[in-house]
Amino acid sequence: MTHIAPLPLEAIADPEMLELITQAKALGVPDDLFPRLIARAPAQAKPIMRAMMMSFTQGHVDHRLKEIMRVLLARFAGDKYFAALRSRKAQDMGLTEQRINEGCYEYENDTKGFSEAEKCALQFADLMYLDASQIDKAFYNEMKKHWSEAQIMELGSFMVCHYGMQMFMRSMTGRA
Amino acid sequence: MLDEGIDSYAGSERYSEAEKIALRYSELMSTNPDAVDAAFFDELRKHYDEEEIVELGIFIGINLGFHTFFGSLKFYPLFSPDGRLLTQEQSEKLYGSAPVSLKKETAP
Numbered sequence: 001m002t003h004i005a006p007l008p009l010e011a012i013a014d015p016e017m018l019e020l021i022t023q024a025k026a027l028g029v030p031d032d033l034f035p036r037l038i039a040r041a042p043a044q045a046k047p048i049m050r051a052m053m054m055s056f057t058q059g060h061v062d063h064r065l066k067e068i069m070r071v072l073l074a075r076f077a078g079d080k081y082f083a084a085l086r087s088r089k090a091q092d093m094g095l096t097e098q099r100i101n102e103g104c105y106e107y108e109n110d111t112k113g114f115s116e117a118e119k120c121a122l123q124f125a126d127l128m129y130l131d132a133s134q135i136d137k138a139f140y141n142e143m144k145k146h147w148s149e150a151q152i153m154e155l156g157s158f159m160v161c162h163y164g165m166q167m168f169m170r171s172m173t174g175r176a
Numbered sequence: 177m178l179d180e181g182i183d184s185y186a187g188s189e190r191y192s193e194a195e196k197i198a199l200r201y202s203e204l205m206s207t208n209p210d211a212v213d214a215a216f217f218d219e220l221r222k223h224y225d226e227e228e229i230v231e232l233g234i235f236i237g238i239n240l241g242f243h244t245f246f247g248s249l250k251f252y253p254l255f256s257p258d259g260r261l262l263t264q265e266q267s268e269k270l271y272g273s274a275p276v277s278l279k280k281e282t283a284p
Binding site: 003004036037041043044075078094128129134135136137157159161162163165166167170171172174 | 209210213233236240245247248249250260
């Protein structure tokens with residue numbers, strides 16, 4: 001239950017918002033609760049939904065890696081809503097719950113089989129909102145060994161958008 | 177007024193009660209999100225309708241997200257508080273590695 005009630009779907013008339021809700025429900029992240037809630041502020045709702053969907057499903061970084069990063073951030077944010085959701089696209093690509101947990105808690109363990117590029121990206125997510133002071137020039141130099149500058153910006157922008165809305169949902173629902 | 181809003185809004189006479197609760201929402205989301213509870217939302221509702229509360233929440237959330245990332249990229253404003261175009265090196269010297277009050281930079 002959220003502190004502010006989501007709008008009923010029937011109360012949303014904007015065709016683009018309805019299409020975004022349909023796309024989100026098909027993906028599984030977010031389900032229709034989040035867009036119906038932010039639809040109370042229609043001027044903000046569509047740009048936020050577009051940015052979330054685009055940053056998560058488009059670009060040049062593996063969607064499964066982004067899904068692990070998204071869950072890691074949601075758990076860190078203490079947001080029980082987004083932490084419970086799973087991308088059907090990532091599941092269809094073979095991402096399992098075990099792999100998500102390994103990515104969140106054991107990515108540095110060499111026996112888990114994450115590539116150096118994946119480890120670096122997961123550390124990027126791990127540190128960003130825990131200790132951003134460690135994301136310094138040396139860290140970005142390490143990132144650049146594995147990722148193009150476009151991919152680094154893609155990952156950063158993806159985290160900004162999703163972590164920001166995870167914190168918003170945490171405020172709407174209370175801690176996990 | 178900006179510095180007062182950041183440092184001492186709670187006791188300020190320059191901010192309305194509605195502005196103070198919005199500033200508190202912003203502060204708590206980053207420093208103590210557990211305090212943003214049902215009672216806090218009841219207080220917000222005394223001053224804002226539900227559309228405005230959602231608007232504030234989205235604004236605060238996205239700002240929490242991007243300021244941390246942008247901070248890690250170490251880029252600085254293109255202009256000084258009085259409108260001069262700066263190099264990144266000049267800007268870093270002026271603005272420093274952490275946000276601080278610019279009151280003394282803008283004083284006449």
